[in-house]
Amino acid sequence: MSDLTKSKIRQGVLDVALMLLVVVIALAIALVFIAIYGVSPGRAISAFLQGAFSGNFNLGSTLSKMVPLTLVALGWIVAFRGGRIQVGFPGQIITGGIFSSIVALKISLPIWLHLPLAVLAGMLGGGLCAWVAAWLWAKRGVNEILSTLLINLVMAQILDWWVQSPFHDPSTPLPQTRALPTSSLYPVLLTNTDLHWDIILLPVAVIVIAFVLARTVWGFKVRVCGANALVARHSGISPTRIGTQAMFWSGALAGLAGASLVLAGTTPAMGEVFEGGVGFNGIAVALLARNSPWGVIPAALLFAALAQGGQVMQATVNISSELVGIIQGLMIMLVLAATTMLYLTQRRRRKGPGERELVPPPELRGAELGATP
């Protein structure tokens, strides 16, 4: 085995160990809160594990929650690798859901055509929603973080109106659409669970995105733009064009997640809150996975289990499900801290006989933390 392979393996092991450490620390802190709350940690843990993994129903719910989280995390990775930080996933999920609901409710077709069409419409919706921000960035220089964040607010309001007015189900006071026809829904995979056939998107999307980024010319160009936009320009690659495309596909993945939430939900209708925080949690999943498509699977499993187990924990041992939010928040902070620390120590080690330290003095350069890989 060459030194190179060895050092790469060492790096990989280190990465995984670090993320596991982060998870353990976050859970340990959560247990402290549970203890303060007056519940014995042992009971809480067993309630949580049962809620997340025990029995077809709980396991099915956990797996089904993984799907949109995975898709959004992959969307973040595509944009981020291209140097774009878009945070419009909630808005893109909503747009995707709305597009899907239109196709589901306004067209009637056999299932083999209706479902794929509804799903594609969702992707298109998410992609278009992201494209608006990408266009503003490419043509007008509008910071994509701000524009996507603001579009989220707009889309949330539009959804409110959508399910109360034009698409409201008149038979209920609840803000939701009429029941979507079965021909537009993902069939259930496991009876009496929430697990639908959209679960196959999970491995497929991970493989496709990993392949596109690593092995295709387009993925290569995306990574060049993300690594160094000026080098990309020197090489005849347009960072604005590639960045716009990356944002479109990033949004399309969020739209696909939106389609899953609507077409494979617990109820066959689109409600006011169907997004359910998946948009931002998906970013956290990508960060925990350290922007690796493969790492998304365990990270999404963890977040899905937290959500599902947390719900059950609330019901059985009466612990507020807000606690799950605390754990997720802690994890995000710890991941960011750990990643930054790792980056800094690696830099320090590499500094050695550099020639760049000559000019200008470090005090005059900006903080370089922004460039955390």
Add this chain to the structure above:
Amino acid sequence: MVTEIRGGSESHNEASGVPALRLEDITKAFPGVRANDHITLEVGAGEILGLLGENGAGKSTLMNIVYGLQEPDSGSIFVRGEEVSIKTPHQAVAHGIGMVHQHFMLVPDMTVAENVALAPSLTPGLSRLSEVERELRELSKRFGLQVDPHATVGELPLGARQRVEIIKLLYRGAEILILDEPTAALTPEEWRELSLFLRSMADEGRSIIFITHKLDELFGLVDRCTVLRDGAVVGTVDIENTSKAALAKMMVGREVALRTERPIVEPGAPMLEVRDLTIEDGGRTLVSNVSFTVRAGEIFGVAGVGGNGQNELVDALVGLRPLTSGSLRIGGQDRSDLDPKKFTQAGGAVIPEDRHDEGLALDLTLLENLILKEVDSPAYSRRGLLNLRGAGDHAKTLLREYDIRAPGPSVAARTLSGGNQQKVILARELSRNPKLVIAFQPTRGLDIGAMEFVYRKLNEAKLAGAAVLLISFELDEILSLSDRFAVMAGGRFLATLSAEEADPERVGLLMGGEEQP
């Protein structure tokens, strides 16, 4: 408070005759280079001292040491006769030392008064903005500096921003002012105002160190001038007893160390023809009516001090920046509407000035960096998919041919040393058998070994029939490699010389912006 300090120091200095600032035996080494080599210099109260030297002569390092941005390896600093230790800019300020950097350190969205109030003053805590404004008005009146405290800095012209920088120092009670190449961005009128103002400050007893590489700025402004070369003091002269020619010779006039044999090739067809190239940006002319031709089998050099339009010229030649006027032909074809892709397709190769910012994607692997510019070619991709085997073989060959010391083609470019990173760029650019090579500061920051490697590869490209354009701030490099070269100053080509007819004094004068010696 400002007045107090100044008054105190003045009487102190006049009484004792002690210099306001004295540097003794300052030495500072960086890996591979001695930036400051036993430098001793002093500036008296009420004196303006010029500090002259080429790029890399050690001026900036020396002043960074005085300002507490870097620590010297050895040597001492005396302020008004007392030895002091300056470890941070804050301590420098406490000793009455102020520095105007080449690049202004102002917040564009704030007013003048707010910017001044931001600066760490000798009295920590909150300063009232109205008081700052009142004091600013007083200072501007006393020195005849036109500064409106309410103006937003971002809307001021460059000359006015510089006045803000200086007034910031005065407000902080600086009595020893260091100005690092302050004229780079100024119009002649602004420069005249600045020089008058500097003189009036010196007349009040303040000491000024004026860093420059432009000879004509020294005359009529400074009292004495210290010349640095290769990190050491060449000499200190009274400006009245010297001439531009003498100073130029001191600045560059070493025996030129020819670092390589220059092969002589009969030049072939013109590969790069530039006619009346002009680049303007934001109302300033950065490159003005530059014309030259580089032929196949020839290395054409562009000498000059950095910041005289070289970056803009190179950006235009590789298609990153549009020409304002003029024309550009590569390989006999008009390419005035160049973009980087067309440049590469026309057989162009570029070794950019900054390998980290422009040359490499540091987080990508060597393999990926090596195929950057040819990823669409059938050798490295087919139907949108990367051909990793083809790219891998290519990378392995290049690692061997260019002697790149790396564990393998799949390590990140970031992990390599500077010399090996530069070799990766050379490998990518020169292995394409380019017709035109643009090399901008190709040996910046490299050690001797890597430097020689670069020289050899450039000569090989020339022997293989490429036209090579070499832009460098190092005169030795230009003289060692170029068959002919031009001297660039103030965005213009002042003269085109052959290597044989270049004597250091003349070139030094040209680099200092003196048109015809």
